[in-house]
Amino acid sequence: MQTALERADVALDLGTATARLHVASRLRPLSRPSRIWRDGRERRALAGGVVVDVEAATTVVADLLGHVRGRWRRPHVLACLPTDATAAEREALIEALLRAGAGAVQLAPEPLAAALGAGLDFGTARSRAVVDIGEGVTDCAIVSASGVVASAALRVGLDDLREAIREWIAQTLEVHITPGEAERTLRDVGVLARREQGRDLVVAGRPRRGVGPVLIRVDRTAIRNALEPLADRIAEHVRRFVAAVPPEQQDALRESGLALTGGGALLYGMPERLVGELGLTVERVGDPLGAVIEGAHRLRRSRGR
C-alpha cells in the first residue's frame, strides 16, 4: 500500500485521544475525538496508540476526510503510528483509512514526526532524543537524518493515569466520577508533589450507594500516591531506553538532552520527574499536542514528488 514516489495529499495523526488532519490550505489542523457513539454506547477507535476498533476508526477518519472531499475524492494520506506497532496493527490502521476514503496510505513513525514538528535540529551529524507521552502510549526514539535509529514504546499514557484516579476514588470513597472529572483532578494533582495552593480539591461524582450527585473533597497526596506506580513505570521506561542508547549516541544525548512531546509533557511535574530519573536536561517543546501532526505535514512535503 505504500506508494513511495507520490507525495501524500494530507497528513493524519490518529491519536488515542484526538485525531488530527493537516490540510495545507488551512492554518490549523482539523481535529476531533477518536471515539464515536453507537447504539447509546461510546466506542474508542484506539487504545495504546493503535487502532482497536476498525469500524470506529473508519468513522473518525471519514469524518475528517469529509472536509476535504471537495478537493480530493480519494486523498493520499500520510499517517503516523507508534514505533512498536505490530503488522496486524498497521493493517488495522491501513484498513480503516482505506475504508474511510483514502486512495493510498503512507506510514511514518510518530516520534520522528514529533521531532520534526517540534523543530528539533537533527541531521546527518546530529541525532536527537524525543519522548512522546500521549493518551495511550509513551514512545521514545533517537532520530537522525536516516530516521528513527533506536526506539522503545510503552503502552501506558494519560488514559491510564485517569483510570487510576477513577479506580482509587471508586474503591476508597465509593463514588464514581466521570472521565472529565478525572481529567480535572489529574491536571490539578500532576505527578510531582508541590506546595498546595490552599484550596481543597473538590470533585463531583455519583455515590455507589444512595442518590447522587455528590461533591467530595479529595486528598491530593492520596491521589498522587495512587498515580505513583504508573508515573514510575513511565519514568522507568524512559530511563531504560536512555540507558540502552548505543554508545555512539550517548554524547549527543548528554549534550542536547531529551525533548518531551504529547499531552504528558503538559502534566505538572512530568519534565521534572524525568530530569530526576535521567540526570539529563528535559525540554518541553513549544506545542506538545501539535508536534506530531505538524511533523507529519513536514514529512509529507519532503517525501515524494
Ligand SMILES: Nc1ncnc2c1ncn2[C@@H]1O[C@H](COP(=O)(O)OP(=O)(O)OP(=O)(O)O)[C@@H](O)[C@H]1O
Ligand atoms: N494542559 C494539559 N495538561 C495536562 N494534560 C493535558 C493538557 N492538555 C491536554 N492534555 C491531555 O493530553 C492527552 C492527549 O495527549 P495527546 O494528544 O498527546 O494524545 P494522543 O496523541 O491522542 O494519544 P497517543 O499519541 O498516545 O495515541 C489528553 O488526555 C488530554 O486531556
Ligand SMILES: [Mg+2]
Ligand atoms: Mg499522539
